[in-house]
Amino acid sequence: MYALNAVEQKKQRARIIIITGGTLKQASKESGLTINQVKKMSTKENLKKKRLDLLKEFYNENWERIKANKNKRLELNSLLLDDIEREIKKNGATIEVMKRIILNELVEQIILEFDKLTRWELSDIQKKLSRIK
Structure with a gap:
């Protein structure tokens, strides 16, 4: 298995937060991604x-x-x-x-x-x- 780079680790953390019931704002804050990055990812990946x-x-x-x-x-x-x-x-x-x-x-x-x-x-x-x- 390969190691995720820093950005992918942040995205993975944001995904988990959103899928398990967290808000976009919470995912942004806890992952270190901007709110726009989180919104875009959430929409793209449904x-x-x-x-x-x-x-x-x-x-x-x-x-x-x-x-x-x-x-x-x-x-x-x-x-x-x-x-x-x-x-x-x-x-x-x-x-x-x-x-x-x-x-x-x-x-x-x-x-x-x-x-x-x-x-x-x-x-x-x-x-x-x-x-x-």
């Missing part, structure tokens, strides 16, 4: 599309695992709710039980909100990719 492709690939590879983990968390939350119900029947509705109910609801809402955001993000990636092609 780095924005590569970033979206990488993100889509990540979601596609990890979607089933993410979904399974979300479902496990919901199931655990449901078990906690069952424990809360048993505690209410045994000891009545104490302040501590009410706090647990509120926390249980918050956890469930966060899980469901994350699911909506993930679906929206995937949809947004698809739209952006269709505009780039």
Whole structure:
């Protein structure tokens, strides 16, 4: 394998920063290239599309695992709710039980909100990719 010259090393660093989600300004600053050099390279090599492709690939590879983990968390939350119900029947509705109910609801809402955001993000990636092609 050959060694990259200084300019190629800077360009490679800028590519990595852009493809992994960094801004053009950030790529310029961290690579030592001018903003115009970074913009030109990004446009010529279609780095924005590569970033979206990488993100889509990540979601596609990890979607089933993410979904399974979300479902496990919901199931655990449901078990906690069952424990809360048993505690209410045994000891009545104490302040501590009410706090647990509120926390249980918050956890469930966060899980469901994350699911909506993930679906929206995937949809947004698809739209952006269709505009780039």
